[in-house]
Amino acid sequence: xxxxxxxxxxxxxxxxxxxxxxxxxxxxxxxxxxxxxxxxxxxxxxxxxxxxxxxxxxxxxxxxxxxxxxxxxxxxxxxxxxxxxxxxxxxxxxxxxxxxxxxxxxxxxxxxxxxxxxxxxxxxxxxxxxxxxxxxxxxxxxxxxxxxxxxxxxxxxxxxxxxxxxxxxxxxxxxxxxxxxxxxxxxxxxxxxxxxxxxxxxxxxxxxxxxxxxxxxxxxxxxxxxxxxxxxxxxxxxxxxxxxxxxxxxxxxxxxxxxxxxxxxxxxxxxxxxxxxxxxxxxxxxxxxxxxxxxxxxxxxxxxxxxxxxxxxxxxxxx
DNA sequence: TGCGGAATATTACTTACGTCA
DNA sequence: ATTGACGTAAGTAATATTCCG
Numbered sequence: 001x002x003x004x005x006x007x008x009x010x011x012x013x014x015x016x017x018x019x020x021x022x023x024x025x026x027x028x029x030x031x032x033x034x035x036x037x038x039x040x041x042x043x044x045x046x047x048x049x050x051x052x053x054x055x056x057x058x059x060x061x062x063x064x065x066x067x068x069x070x071x072x073x074x075x076x077x078x079x080x081x082x083x084x085x086x087x088x089x090x091x092x093x094x095x096x097x098x099x100x101x102x103x104x105x106x107x108x109x110x111x112x113x114x115x116x117x118x119x120x121x122x123x124x125x126x127x128x129x130x131x132x133x134x135x136x137x138x139x140x141x142x143x144x145x146x147x148x149x150x151x152x153x154x155x156x157x158x159x160x161x162x163x164x165x166x167x168x169x170x171x172x173x174x175x176x177x178x179x180x181x182x183x184x185x186x187x188x189x190x191x192x193x194x195x196x197x198x199x200x201x202x203x204x205x206x207x208x209x210x211x212x213x214x215x216x217x218x219x220x221x222x223x224x225x226x227x228x229x230x231x232x233x234x235x236x237x238x239x240x241x242x243x244x245x246x247x248x249x250x251x252x253x254x255x256x257x258x259x260x261x262x263x264x265x266x267x268x269x270x271x272x273x274x275x276x277x278x279x280x281x282x283x284x285x286x287x288x289x290x291x292x293x294x295x296x297x298x299x300x301x302x303x304x305x306x307x308x309x310x311x312x313x314x315x316x317x318x319x
Numbered sequence: 320t321g322c323g324g325a326a327t328a329t330t331a332c333t334t335a336c337g338t339c340a
Numbered sequence: 341a342t343t344g345a346c347g348t349a350a351g352t353a354a355t356a357t358t359c360c361g
Contacts, residue, residue, distance in 0.1 A: 155336095155349055155350085156338095156349085193349080195328095196349060196350055196351090197348095197349075199329075199330080199350095200348065200350085202329085202330085203330075203331080203332095204347095204348090206330090
């Protein structure tokens with residue numbers, strides 16, 4: 001994305017986005033196809049891990065990835081769960097056969113046979129009793145199959161399950177099959193469920209990131225618009241001065257000198273005597289043409305992300 | 320070495336469900 | 341009791357990557 005405006009005086013504004021690679025710490029995959037967002041993803045990259053509050057951006061509210069009011073609800077759910085503790089099979093727990101199959105193959109693709117088979121059949125009510133036993137989460141749940149009801153029932157992960165998943169996500173936002181199976185075992189879930197959770201978690205992260213990027217770009221745009229407005233005004237004034245007959249007469253000696261930031265040559269002052277016969281009484285305007293800066297040479301494009309004061313830097317300390 | 324197809328992994332989009340105000 | 345908004349688990353299609361013959 002590039003917005004550029006230019007006039008003959010060599011004033012320009014540009015908004016450029018450095019090459020983006022929206023890298024999301026894919027630790028164990030090389031897949032990077034879809035996310036080729038043509039925007040400044042890298043500079044705007046923000047670690048949205050649950051442990052990292054977005055305080056600076058979101059009014060000191062700590063971002064947590066569990067449902068905001070989920071704690072109490074889940075506690076209540078646990079109480080309800082215990083009531084039905086003994087009523088049946090754990091919906092979230094993989095039938096032993098399935099676990100074995102997945103463990104054997106080490107594969108649980110959404111499109112795989114295993115996953116497909118577990119589609120509606122695993123639409124089960126999640127009624128579990130969660131008993132912390134070290135790191136293990138023991139659950140008890142009831143299958144819906146007995147109702148003969150094909151409707152999809154929504155699983156709610158327990159607080160502990162969510163916490164462990166979050167913790168795991170912090171370490172790697174993707175899982176290899178081994179990790180997936182291990183985590184699923186630890187949580188008493190099917191590998192497919194862990195997989196889905198990670199997929200959705202990545203999607204949420206990306207969404208949040210996009211929102212943050214969007215917000216930042218909006219602010220950049222506002223700043224640049226304002227900057228542009230000022231520069232346009234300045235250009236108009238310079239043009240007016242240039243065309244004014246009194247311009248050269250009334251020109252007061254410059255009180256400041258401008259210097260090319262790159263070559264450190266001083267501009268703004270160039271004696272008329274050195275610029276021989278360049279038309280009508282050459283002037284202070286002359287340096288605008290004679291200095292290489294005026295042909296885009298050494299002009300530094302304005303890059304909001306190159307600014308040392310990028311607001312989002314504070315949010316994403318690179319360690 | 321290049322090619323095609325199968326298997327697998329991931330994303331984007333969508334649906335369905337549970338919860339809350 | 342109803343309803344709409346919202347969060348999220350899960351399904352589906354598309355696509356990229358890898359592996360193998």
